[in-house]
Structure formats: structure tokens, C-alpha cells
Amino acid sequence: MSISFFAECTVLITGASAGIGREFARQLAPAVNTMVLVARRNERLAALEMELRIINPHLEVFSRQLDLRDHAALERFCNWLDESGLSVDLLINNAGLGDRGAFIDSEWERVLAMLQVNIETLTYLTYRILPSMRKSGCGAILNVSSVASLVPVPHLAVYAATKAYVTSFSEALRAELRSANISVTALCPGPVPTEFDDVARREPQVNTAAAGREMFSVPVQEVVRRALNAVSRDKARIIPGTLVNLSMTIFAFIPMYLKRLILNAQAMREKASFVSPAHPKYEISGMI
Numbered sequence: 001m002s003i004s005f006f007a008e009c010t011v012l013i014t015g016a017s018a019g020i021g022r023e024f025a026r027q028l029a030p031a032v033n034t035m036v037l038v039a040r041r042n043e044r045l046a047a048l049e050m051e052l053r054i055i056n057p058h059l060e061v062f063s064r065q066l067d068l069r070d071h072a073a074l075e076r077f078c079n080w081l082d083e084s085g086l087s088v089d090l091l092i093n094n095a096g097l098g099d100r101g102a103f104i105d106s107e108w109e110r111v112l113a114m115l116q117v118n119i120e121t122l123t124y125l126t127y128r129i130l131p132s133m134r135k136s137g138c139g140a141i142l143n144v145s146s147v148a149s150l151v152p153v154p155h156l157a158v159y160a161a162t163k164a165y166v167t168s169f170s171e172a173l174r175a176e177l178r179s180a181n182i183s184v185t186a187l188c189p190g191p192v193p194t195e196f197d198d199v200a201r202r203e204p205q206v207n208t209a210a211a212g213r214e215m216f217s218v219p220v221q222e223v224v225r226r227a228l229n230a231v232s233r234d235k236a237r238i239i240p241g242t243l244v245n246l247s248m249t250i251f252a253f254i255p256m257y258l259k260r261l262i263l264n265a266q267a268m269r270e271k272a273s274f275v276s277p278a279h280p281k282y283e284i285s286g287m288i
């Protein structure tokens with residue numbers, strides 16, 4: 001893939017202050033004209049902005065500090081976009097978060113944050129930006145989902161369900177928008193070493209998840225490179241990483257009753273290991 005496919009584009013990236021979103025900004029910076037970066041951590045956005053200007057001195061960058069759980073603030077941001085005359089060519093709905101642990105023990109605020117950021121914001125931003133794409137006659141939307149969207153995941157139940165929404169929404173929207181020359185791609189990564197696990201971890205859990213997930217882990221640079229390649233080739237879905245891709249292909253052929261047995265066993269195993277950090281048996285496993 002040549003990054004020049006994105007030449008002259010205006011790109012909006014949510015969750016640009018860390019991990020996958022920040023890497024999208026870095027890889028797109030040499031090619032695009034204008035970037036709008038959104039996240040809550042302003043100092044991170046400012047540092048990234050400086051970095052991007054070094055990569056491409058001609059790049060126009062708009063950093064916006066925004067809590068995507070705040071619908072009124074999101075609406076103000078969308079109004080600003082409309083008034084600014086910026087016409088977004090590529091929307092990267094990347095911001096998202098998880099919450100690892102039993103649903104019954106979850107804090108409602110964290111559940112709500114996932115529903116708001118992973119589902120509501122993604123849907124609303126898409127809703128607000130699509131009219132200008134339709135007007136300009138082309139555009140691309142990249143929704144960052146997860147392999148968790150393809151299989152229910154005990155102890156990540158709400159997160160996986162929010163991502164199932166993202167993948168389903170992306171596929172249906174893609175079909176609706178074929179005639180409008182707007183492409184929609186769902187990025188479904190397995191584990192990627194970012195801050196995601198730290199955010200998803202509940203206090204006082206100790207994060208040993210990384211150990212069991214290492215063999216499936218794909219570097220963030222590779223995930224983003226594969227995702228941008230998929231957008232440039234108008235692909236519906238991309239699962240980066242050979243092993244992750246193969247596992248998901250095999251899993252898709254397993255009958256549901258067998259999947260349930262596997263999920264039950266996984267849930268039991270994890271439940272037994274959800275103990276305080278002082279406990280030597282503490283361990284969390286899983287691929288996502």
C-alpha cells in the first residue's frame with residue numbers, strides 16, 4: 001500500500017492521544033493535508049501535534065480536547081466541524097475502552113462509559129459526518145472494532161457486545177453506502193500492546209493478561225499499516241495478524257453448542273483466578 005492514496009485528505013481520528021489512534025496519526029501524517037485529533041488528554045495531543053509537524057511541516061492539525069462521553073460537548077464539536085468548512089474524507093472511529101471482570105461485579109460508570117464511547121459516540125460522529133461525505137461524493141470510514149466482536153467473551157461481556165455492534169453496524173452501513181461511493185471498513189484486531197489493558201483492568205487486579213496473549217499480539221505499527229491498506233483497497237473487514245486471523249477463521253466453523261462449552265470452561269477458569277493481587281494464583285487469560 002502506498003500512503004499516497006491518502007494524499008490531500010482531511011482525516012478525523014478519535015482517541016489520538018494513545019495506542020492505535022496515535023499510530024494512525026503518525027502513519028498518515030506524511031500524506032494528508034489536514035488532521036483533526038480528538039481525546040481527553042490535551043498534553044498528549046499537543047505533543048503529538050508537534051511530532052506530526054516535524055514529519056510534515058505543511059500538515060494542518062486541529063487538536064480538540066473532548067470527553068466523548070459528554071454528548072453536549074460532542075455536539076458542539078460537530079457543530080464546530082460544520083462551521084469550520086472542514087470536509088472529512090476519512091473518519092477513523094478509534095476511541096474505545098474495555099472493562100475486564102465479571103459483569104455482576106462491574107461499576108456502572110465503567111459500563112456506561114463503554115456504551116457511550118464504543119457505541120453512541122461512534123454512531124453519532126458517523127451520523128454527523130456522513131452528510132458532508134455524501135455531498136463531496138466520496139469518503140471512507142474506518143471503525144475500530146475487535147476480534148471480540150466476533151465471539152462473546154466472558155469477563156469482557158459488555159466490551160465484546162459493544163464491538164459486536166461496531167462490526168455489525170459497519171457491515172450494514174457499508175452495504176447502504178456502496179452507491180454513494182463511501183467505503184466502510186471494520187478493523188478487528190486481537191491483542192495490541194497499548195494502554196488498553198491498563199484501562200480495562202479493575203483495581204486491584206494485577207495485569208497478567210499479557211502473558212497468555214503474547215503469542216497473538218500484533219505490534220501497533222503493523223495493525224495500523226494493515227488497516228490503512230484495507231481502507232485503500234476498500235476492504236470490508238481486516239483482522240491483522242496471521243495467527244489471530246487463523247484462530248478466528250477456525251472458531252467461525254465451530255458449532256454454537258461447542259462454542260458455549262469452550263466459553264463456559266473459559267469463564268470457570270477465569271473466575272477461579274480472579275483473586276486479590278496478594279493471592280499467588282492470580283491470573284487472567286484470554287486472547288482479546
Ligand SMILES: NC(=O)c1ccc[n+]([C@@H]2O[C@H](COP(=O)([O-])OP(=O)(O)OC[C@H]3O[C@@H](n4cnc5c(N)ncnc54)[C@H](OP(=O)(O)O)[C@@H]3O)[C@@H](O)[C@H]2O)c1
Nearest residue numbers: 015017018019020040041068095096146191192194195196
Ligand atoms: N489494544 C488492544 O488490544 C485492542 C484490541 C482490539 C481492539 N482495540 C480497540 O482499539 C481502539 C483503540 O484502543 P487502544 O488499544 O489504542 O487503547 P488506548 O491506548 O487505551 O487508547 C484509547 C484511546 O481512546 C481515547 N478515549 C477513551 N475514552 C475516551 C473518552 N471518554 N473521550 C475521548 N477519548 C477517549 C483515549 O484518549 P484519552 O484517554 O486521552 O481521552 C485514547 O486515545 C479501541 O476502540 C479498542 O477497543 C484495542
